Amino acid sequence: MYTRKKKTPFEREWEDLCRKEQHFLHKRQQKKEPALNRMLEQKVPPKLQQTLELAFEKAFALVFEKGTGMIEKTYPKDRLEKEYLINRYADEIHANRRSLSVFSKKAQATGRQNTALSGLSGIGMGALGIGIPDIPVFTAIALKCIYEIAVRYGFSYTDPEERYFILLLLEGAVSYGESLRQTDEKIEAFLRHPRLPEGYCSKQQIARTSAQFSKELLYLKFLQGIPLVGAVGGAYDMLYMNQISQYANLKYRKRFLLRYRQNHGFETANPQTDTTNEG
Numbered sequence: 001m002y003t004r005k006k007k008t009p010f011e012r013e014w015e016d017l018c019r020k021e022q023h024f025l026h027k028r029q030q031k032k033e034p035a036l037n038r039m040l041e042q043k044v045p046p047k048l049q050q051t052l053e054l055a056f057e058k059a060f061a062l063v064f065e066k067g068t069g070m071i072e073k074t075y076p077k078d079r080l081e082k083e084y085l086i087n088r089y090a091d092e093i094h095a096n097r098r099s100l101s102v103f104s105k106k107a108q109a110t111g112r113q114n115t116a117l118s119g120l121s122g123i124g125m126g127a128l129g130i131g132i133p134d135i136p137v138f139t140a141i142a143l144k145c146i147y148e149i150a151v152r153y154g155f156s157y158t159d160p161e162e163r164y165f166i167l168l169l170l171e172g173a174v175s176y177g178e179s180l181r182q183t184d185e186k187i188e189a190f191l192r193h194p195r196l197p198e199g200y201c202s203k204q205q206i207a208r209t210s211a212q213f214s215k216e217l218l219y220l221k222f223l224q225g226i227p228l229v230g231a232v233g234g235a236y237d238m239l240y241m242n243q244i245s246q247y248a249n250l251k252y253r254k255r256f257l258l259r260y261r262q263n264h265g266f267e268t269a270n271p272q273t274d275t276t277n278e279g
Helices: 009-027 034-038 047-074 079-096 096-125 132-152 160-175 177-192 202-224 229-263
Strands: none
Touching: 009 096, 009 177, 009 229, 047 132, 047 202, 079 096, 079 132, 096 132, 096 202, 096 229, 132 160, 132 202, 132 229, 160 177, 160 202, 160 229, 177 229, 202 229
């Protein structure tokens, strides 16, 4: 008599991850241009996108060079690191779906908190007509969100390799179609071999990520610069922060499970979505 083999907690987690990852990518195969963007298209100054690109470039460079320590003061890094170790120890003891899924659940909660924080900041600044000056704040919250998610899964975020990975996550989170596909392929390549690509230049990657952000947020940051009405544009900060947190959680969760598989000798349920992390 044939008995169906019961899936391991790892297999169930992996399959859940693959479903959510494919759903995220499928939803962003094509971008639906919001009606708001079409309304503002003729009103946006021609040079605004270039101004936004420079603003994002300066914000990313500033945080990476000098601001990481400041961001770490805004969340309990030591406590999150201890929680990760406790959760890892608990999983070694219980080794069930509940103990394994706690990492992603904690990371998702972190994403929701930072999404709400971004919304409060964006709406507040938009009500005051603060658009472009909001970019350093938005960037800092986005990086804070990713840093916290990384710690939740037991990863660092200060090495050059990790900063490259983070910039790819940010770029992919606000991309669509072919652009997203190409960025996602780079991320998958990093998961297979977590190292910098040959000839990598951090300034060039920051410029690419900044260009994608300025392209995506162009109309909203213009609207955010108009007092009172700008609160509508600021509210969209939540939308993009949610995309960033979702994409970051998916990819860090994947790194975590690949490392988990390597340490425990498990096999993934779907070899076609398999990626080997050598880090």
